[in-house]
Amino acid sequence: MTEMDRRIFYSPDFESTNELPEDESAHCLRVLRYGIGDEIEVTDGRGHFYKARISSTIGKRCHADVAERIGWVKPWTNHIHIAVAPTKNMERIEWMVEKMTEIGFDELTFVNCRYSERRVVKLDRVERIVVSAMKQSHKAVKPILNEMTDYEDFIARSLPGRRMIAHCHDGHKEFLTATLRHGEDVVLLIGPEGDFSEDEVSHAIAAGYEPVSLGNSRLRTETAAMVGCVAINLCNQM
Numbered sequence: 001m002t003e004m005d006r007r008i009f010y011s012p013d014f015e016s017t018n019e020l021p022e023d024e025s026a027h028c029l030r031v032l033r034y035g036i037g038d039e040i041e042v043t044d045g046r047g048h049f050y051k052a053r054i055s056s057t058i059g060k061r062c063h064a065d066v067a068e069r070i071g072w073v074k075p076w077t078n079h080i081h082i083a084v085a086p087t088k089n090m091e092r093i094e095w096m097v098e099k100m101t102e103i104g105f106d107e108l109t110f111v112n113c114r115y116s117e118r119r120v121v122k123l124d125r126v127e128r129i130v131v132s133a134m135k136q137s138h139k140a141v142k143p144i145l146n147e148m149t150d151y152e153d154f155i156a157r158s159l160p161g162r163r164m165i166a167h168c169h170d171g172h173k174e175f176l177t178a179t180l181r182h183g184e185d186v187v188l189l190i191g192p193e194g195d196f197s198e199d200e201v202s203h204a205i206a207a208g209y210e211p212v213s214l215g216n217s218r219l220r221t222e223t224a225a226m227v228g229c230v231a232i233n234l235c236n237q238m
Contacts, residue, residue: 006041006138007032007040007041008041008042008043008049008135008138009024009027009028009040009041009042009043009135010024010042010043010044010045010131010134010135010142011024011042011043011044012044012045012046012142013044014042014044014050014052014066015044015048015050015066015069018052018055018063018064018065018066019061019062019063019064020042020061020062020063020064022060022061024062025057025060025061025062026060028040028054028062029057029062034054034062035054035057036054036055036056036057037053037054038053038054039051039052039053039054039067040052040053040054040064042064043072043134043135043139043140044140045131045134045140045141045142046140046141046142047071047072047073047074047140047141048069048070048071048072048140049069049070049072049140050066050068050069050070051066051067051068051070052064052065052066052067053065053067072139072140072141074104074139074141075104075237076104076232076233076236076237077182077183077236077237078161078182078183078184078185078186078232078236079106079107079160079161079185079186080104080105080106080107080185080186080188080229080232080233080236081105081106081107081108081109081159081161081185081186081187081188082100082105082107082108082109082188082190082225082228082229083108083109083110083111083149083154083187083188083189083190084096084108084109084110084111084189084190084221084222084225085110085111085112085113085115085116085117085118085151085190085191085192085221086110086116086117086118086121086148086221087117087118087192087193087220087221087222088117088118088193090118090121092220092221092222093121093126093222094125094126094129095222096222096225096226097126097129097130097133098129098130098132098133099133099226100143100225100226100229101129101130101133101134101137101139101143102133102136102137103226103229103230103233104137104139104229104233105143105229105232105233106141106143106144107143107144107146108143108144108145108146109146109149109154110146110147110148110149111148111149111150111151111154111189112148112149112150112151113151113191113192113196113197113200114151114196114197114199114200115191115192115193115194115195115196115197116192117192117193117194119148120148121147121148123145123147126145127145130142130143130145151200152203154189155189155203155204155207155209156207159187160185161184161185161186161187162181162184162185162186162187162210163186163187163189163204163207163208163209163210164176164179164186164187164188164189164209164210164211164212165188165189165191165196165201165204165205165209165210165211165212166188166189166190166191166211166212166213166214166224166228167191167195167196167201167211168195168218169195169196169198169201171211172211173211173212173213174210174211174212174213175212175213175214175215176188176212176213176214176228176231176232177231177235179210179212180231180232180235181235182235182236182238183236186232188212188225188228188229188232189204189209190221190224190225190228191221192221193220193221214227214228214231215227
């Protein structure tokens with residue numbers, strides 16, 4: 001089987017249950033027409049793949065015996081945490097999450113800023129997109145999704161690694177690509193379409209965030225998050 005032919009299923013408790021969740025079971029049995037005796041590949045989203053063989057199909061559940069447990073090491077060497085103010089159009093954020101998962105990152109927090117266009121995010125659909133993109137891109141680590149958090153509460157947190165804020169206001173800002181250092185954990189703040197307020201930028205800097213630039217082009221929120229994710233990821237694969 002080639003890399004292109006791999007079909008991966010997601011079961012967070014597979015090692016202890018040997019069972020696919022209902023939606024994954026339905027896809028396996030009804031859509032792909034797998035049956036008893038067929039080999040499948042499963043990830044728990046915690047850094048492991050499992051090669052297994054379907055042993056029984058009871059109701060809407062699919063059970064499989066594990067033949068091999070394989071550890072997966074992510075290609076980037078640090079912890080990438082993107083914090084972003086979601087756009088009014090949720091489809092753009094869903095696209096962003098899908099592509100960032102394919103590229104590779106570790107944690108996402110939605111932040112509620114002064115000029116935020118959206119104050120509520122339903123994580124269920126975003127979670128499904130993350131799982132699908134994780135499987136499609138052959139990864140075994142599922143990014144952490146955090147609930148919407150007020151901006152001031154977020155910047156007040158003591159988060160590990162270097163903390164950076166990308167904004168469009170005047171003032172000295174290093175290019176993100178020039179300031180990144182291999183192996184460092186990074187938290188990157190991306191603002192809403194109206195950008196962060198000047199007070200929000202000042203508060204972040206006072207809390208230890210470094211102002212950074214993503215380049216000379218003015219970017220949409222989801223594009224800025226993507227650019228930041230790509231830059232940090234590639235820096236930690238080189």
